[in-house]
Amino acid sequence: MLKIGVLVSGGGTNLQAIMDAIDAGEITNAKVDIVISNNASAYALERARKHDVEAMCIAPKDYPDREAFHKALLSKLQERGVDLIVLAGYLVAIPPMMVEAYPNKIINIHPSLIPSFCGVGYYGLHVHEAALKRGVKVTGATVHFVDTGTDTGPIILQKAVKIEPDDTPQSLQRSVMEKAEWKILPKAINLIANGKISVEDHIVTISD
Numbered sequence: 001m002l003k004i005g006v007l008v009s010g011g012g013t014n015l016q017a018i019m020d021a022i023d024a025g026e027i028t029n030a031k032v033d034i035v036i037s038n039n040a041s042a043y044a045l046e047r048a049r050k051h052d053v054e055a056m057c058i059a060p061k062d063y064p065d066r067e068a069f070h071k072a073l074l075s076k077l078q079e080r081g082v083d084l085i086v087l088a089g090y091l092v093a094i095p096p097m098m099v100e101a102y103p104n105k106i107i108n109i110h111p112s113l114i115p116s117f118c119g120v121g122y123y124g125l126h127v128h129e130a131a132l133k134r135g136v137k138v139t140g141a142t143v144h145f146v147d148t149g150t151d152t153g154p155i156i157l158q159k160a161v162k163i164e165p166d167d168t169p170q171s172l173q174r175s176v177m178e179k180a181e182w183k184i185l186p187k188a189i190n191l192i193a194n195g196k197i198s199v200e201d202h203i204v205t206i207s208d
């Protein structure tokens with residue numbers, strides 16, 4: 001049974017999609033062991049508690065420096081015996097120390113088709129604003145492993161979403177979540193939990 005630690009900062013709709021997929025049997029061999037937010041008021045923490053999943057806040061402001069904060073987070077995940085870390089709208093950069101402790105065991109959901117609209121500064125609504133500004137007709141979401149760069153790790157799954165002429169950054173954000181994020185994040189976790197994913201030379205291979 002794969003033990004998952006989910007890191008969140010906001011509303012937690014992706015966390016909800018994961019918990020619902022586990023309940024529905026769409027993700028097997030996995031459980032959400034703990035949900036951790038850097039922000040005590042994140043609604044994602046509520047969602048976890050409502051689902052009887054342990055939830056807590058580990059916030060940078062409670063530590064003398066960034067290193068101490070990251071060490072506390074890592075210790076908590078290790079103490080719980082977490083096998084896979086899922087970044088589900090976690091707005092804190094992951095330091096190399098954590099990537100080294102969990103090589104190809106941290107995944108992230110990004111709301112564009114990487115390598116478009118990704119990297120430093122591309123988070124939240126900024127991603128969708130940039131896509132609309134560029135005039136692309138198709139965008140989407142990507143689930144990828146986390147390496148030491150920003151949105152540069154091996155790509156696991158992607159799903160395209162059509163942009164409508166009247167889309168705003170807000171409507172596009174919602175449509176990418178509904179049509180892509182909430183589908184491919186649970187799917188990627190299920191593949192990992194069932195040993196269907198291997199990574200070599202930065203390329204992910206999925207077996208049946």
Ligand code: GRF
Pocket residue numbers: 008009010011012013014015044088089090109110111124177181
């Ligand atoms: C999503 O758009 C995700 O792609 C991005 O942050 C947002 C999180 O939303 N990384 P939620 O907290 O899961 O509702």
